Amino acid sequence: MVNCGLHNRITAPPLQESRYLLDQFPHDVVDVRRELDIEDHRKTRNRLLWVYTDEADRQSIQTCLANEETIGTVLGYPECCVKRETERKRNMAVAFLRAIVDTVGTDPKKVRTALRDDLKVEVPNEIMADPNRFRTDQRYPFLLHTACDLCLQDDRSPSSRMNADNEALALDLDPEFQRSVSDIVALSCESAMLLGMDTSSWKEALTAQEQERLADLRNRSREIVQRLRGNPIEPC
Numbered sequence: 001m002v003n004c005g006l007h008n009r010i011t012a013p014p015l016q017e018s019r020y021l022l023d024q025f026p027h028d029v030v031d032v033r034r035e036l037d038i039e040d041h042r043k044t045r046n047r048l049l050w051v052y053t054d055e056a057d058r059q060s061i062q063t064c065l066a067n068e069e070t071i072g073t074v075l076g077y078p079e080c081c082v083k084r085e086t087e088r089k090r091n092m093a094v095a096f097l098r099a100i101v102d103t104v105g106t107d108p109k110k111v112r113t114a115l116r117d118d119l120k121v122e123v124p125n126e127i128m129a130d131p132n133r134f135r136t137d138q139r140y141p142f143l144l145h146t147a148c149d150l151c152l153q154d155d156r157s158p159s160s161r162m163n164a165d166n167e168a169l170a171l172d173l174d175p176e177f178q179r180s181v182s183d184i185v186a187l188s189c190e191s192a193m194l195l196g197m198d199t200s201s202w203k204e205a206l207t208a209q210e211q212e213r214l215a216d217l218r219n220r221s222r223e224i225v226q227r228l229r230g231n232p233i234e235p236c
């Protein structure tokens with residue numbers, strides 16, 4: 001890897017934090033959830049590659065891995081958006097465990113079996129889907145995080161400024177790269193609309209015409225990625 005004065009570190013992802021579940025479920029059910037989270041964490045082969053400029057950032061990474069700080073905060077995403085994302089993930093985790101408990105009851109052994117066997121349960125779509133992902137792509141194609149409602153409404157929001165900064169950086173690196181990112185995100189938004197993701201109501205089946213359109217959008221996206229790979233940006 002070319003260094004360019006950057007530091008890097010490879011770690012496992014942070015362990016899922018589950019203390020917030022204690023307000024909603026019996027202690028022994030939360031203990032089972034935690035036990036299986038630890039088990040999954042030990043088994044995971046997923047790895048995060050951290051790249052940072054300042055040696056002091058190593059400490060921030062450490063606080064994230066220790067679950068004292070969220071990844072979004074360490075990566076410098078706006079506080080309002082990080083807060084929303086944390087709440088959203090918590091709501092999803094609570095809704096999922098609620099669905100498990102509603103199906104098998106609060107006997108810890110049954111909850112453990114259900115989680116281990118990956119029991120399929122119904123969780124309301126409005127909790128699992130995140131329409132802001134689509135809206136963020138549409139409005140701020142150069143963001144890496146999902147913007148909160150306030151950021152999406154305000155041109156002077158921290159997300160809006162971050163999007164402008166990221167776009168300027170992409171342009172500075174290579175105008176072709178900036179155009180390619182913009183085009184890929186636009187194609188992805190069009191695909192999302194075809195699939196109904198913009199309204200969080202996924203279509204059960206697509207018409208032949210829609211399938212053809214989707215395949216065309218994916219091909220165009222692939223072509224742009226291949227073109228970029230064939231013309232990599234020169235490091236440093």
Ligand SMILES: [Zn+2]
Binds near residue numbers: 149
């Ligand atoms: Zn925000």
